[in-house]
Amino acid sequence: MDYKKVKTDSEAVTRRMSNFDAPTGNIYESVAILSKRANQISLEMKEELNQKIQEFATSTDNLEEIFENREQIEIARFYERLPKPTLIAIQEFLDNKIYFRNPRKKQDKDF
Numbered sequence: 629m630d631y632k633k634v635k636t637d638s639e640a641v642t643r644r645m646s647n648f649d650a651p652t653g654n655i656y657e658s659v660a661i662l663s664k665r666a667n668q669i670s671l672e673m674k675e676e677l678n679q680k681i682q683e684f685a686t687s688t689d690n691l692e693e694i695f696e697n698r699e700q701i702e703i704a705r706f707y708e709r710l711p712k713p714t715l716i717a718i719q720e721f722l723d724n725k726i727y728f729r730n731p732r733k734k735q736d737k738d739f
Contacts, residue, residue: 636711636719647722652730661728662717669713677707 648662649655684699720726 634711634716634719636715638709638711638715640715643718651721651724652728657730658721661726662714662721665717665720665726666713669716673707673710673713677703 645655648658652658652661680703681700684697684703717726
Protein backbone atom coordinates (compact mmCIF):
# COMPACT_ATOMS: atom_id res chain seq x y z
CA MET A 629 0.00 0.00 0.00
CA ASP A 630 1.21 3.49 -0.76
CA TYR A 631 1.13 5.30 2.57
CA LYS A 632 2.35 8.53 0.99
CA LYS A 633 -1.05 8.98 -0.66
CA VAL A 634 -3.20 8.25 2.40
CA LYS A 635 -5.39 11.20 3.30
CA THR A 636 -5.68 11.16 7.06
CA ASP A 637 -4.94 13.29 10.07
CA SER A 638 -1.37 13.27 11.28
CA GLU A 639 -2.52 13.80 14.86
CA ALA A 640 -5.11 12.09 17.01
CA VAL A 641 -8.51 13.79 16.94
CA THR A 642 -11.70 13.30 18.91
CA ARG A 643 -14.21 11.12 17.09
CA ARG A 644 -17.77 9.94 17.69
CA MET A 645 -18.11 6.47 19.14
CA SER A 646 -21.22 5.82 17.07
CA ASN A 647 -19.06 5.91 13.91
CA PHE A 648 -17.07 2.96 15.20
CA ASP A 649 -19.76 0.67 16.57
CA ALA A 650 -22.15 1.13 13.63
CA PRO A 651 -20.41 -1.29 11.18
CA THR A 652 -20.02 -4.11 13.71
CA GLY A 653 -22.64 -3.37 16.34
CA ASN A 654 -20.01 -3.61 19.06
CA ILE A 655 -17.39 -1.01 19.94
CA TYR A 656 -15.00 -3.62 21.33
CA GLU A 657 -15.14 -5.66 18.14
CA SER A 658 -14.41 -2.51 16.14
CA VAL A 659 -11.40 -1.71 18.34
CA ALA A 660 -10.09 -5.27 17.86
CA ILE A 661 -10.43 -4.88 14.08
CA LEU A 662 -8.61 -1.54 14.20
CA SER A 663 -5.86 -3.02 16.33
CA LYS A 664 -5.25 -5.92 13.97
CA ARG A 665 -5.22 -3.65 10.91
CA ALA A 666 -2.84 -1.18 12.60
CA ASN A 667 -0.46 -4.08 13.35
CA GLN A 668 -0.61 -5.16 9.69
CA ILE A 669 0.16 -1.64 8.49
CA SER A 670 2.97 -1.28 11.01
CA LEU A 671 4.61 -4.51 9.85
CA GLU A 672 4.32 -3.48 6.19
CA MET A 673 5.89 -0.11 6.90
CA LYS A 674 8.68 -1.68 8.94
CA GLU A 675 9.52 -4.17 6.19
CA GLU A 676 9.54 -1.42 3.57
CA LEU A 677 11.79 0.76 5.73
CA ASN A 678 14.21 -2.10 6.39
CA GLN A 679 14.44 -2.85 2.66
CA LYS A 680 15.24 0.75 1.84
CA ILE A 681 17.84 1.03 4.58
CA GLN A 682 19.48 -2.24 3.48
CA GLU A 683 20.08 -0.72 0.03
CA PHE A 684 22.51 1.75 1.60
CA ALA A 685 24.18 -0.69 4.00
CA THR A 686 27.73 -1.73 3.26
CA SER A 687 29.59 -4.70 4.68
CA THR A 688 32.53 -2.62 5.94
CA ASP A 689 30.95 0.21 7.89
CA ASN A 690 33.15 2.18 10.17
CA LEU A 691 31.81 4.42 12.91
CA GLU A 692 32.01 7.67 10.90
CA GLU A 693 30.10 6.22 7.94
CA ILE A 694 27.27 5.02 10.15
CA PHE A 695 26.65 8.45 11.66
CA GLU A 696 27.12 10.38 8.42
CA ASN A 697 24.98 8.38 6.01
CA ARG A 698 22.61 11.10 4.77
CA GLU A 699 20.45 8.79 2.67
CA GLN A 700 19.48 6.68 5.65
CA ILE A 701 18.75 9.78 7.70
CA GLU A 702 16.46 11.19 4.99
CA ILE A 703 14.59 7.89 4.68
CA ALA A 704 14.11 7.74 8.45
CA ARG A 705 12.82 11.32 8.54
CA PHE A 706 10.36 10.55 5.76
CA TYR A 707 8.91 7.60 7.68
CA GLU A 708 8.74 9.64 10.88
CA ARG A 709 6.54 12.21 9.10
CA LEU A 710 4.05 9.61 7.87
CA PRO A 711 0.79 9.20 9.81
CA LYS A 712 0.89 6.56 12.50
CA PRO A 713 -0.51 3.11 11.61
CA THR A 714 -3.40 3.49 14.04
CA LEU A 715 -4.53 6.70 12.35
CA ILE A 716 -4.32 5.06 8.93
CA ALA A 717 -6.33 2.07 10.20
CA ILE A 718 -9.00 4.36 11.66
CA GLN A 719 -9.34 6.24 8.38
CA GLU A 720 -9.62 2.98 6.42
CA PHE A 721 -12.26 1.71 8.85
CA LEU A 722 -14.33 4.88 8.60
CA ASP A 723 -14.06 4.81 4.79
CA ASN A 724 -15.22 1.14 4.76
CA LYS A 725 -11.96 -0.03 3.16
CA ILE A 726 -11.33 -2.80 5.68
CA TYR A 727 -12.83 -6.22 5.07
CA PHE A 728 -13.70 -8.04 8.27
CA ARG A 729 -15.87 -10.94 9.25
CA ASN A 730 -16.83 -12.69 12.44
CA PRO A 731 -17.06 -16.46 11.94
CA ARG A 732 -19.11 -16.86 15.10
CA LYS A 733 -21.87 -14.63 13.75
CA LYS A 734 -21.91 -16.64 10.53
CA GLN A 735 -22.38 -19.88 12.50
CA ASP A 736 -25.23 -18.38 14.51
CA LYS A 737 -27.10 -17.44 11.34
CA ASP A 738 -26.78 -20.98 9.93
CA PHE A 739 -28.65 -22.58 12.84
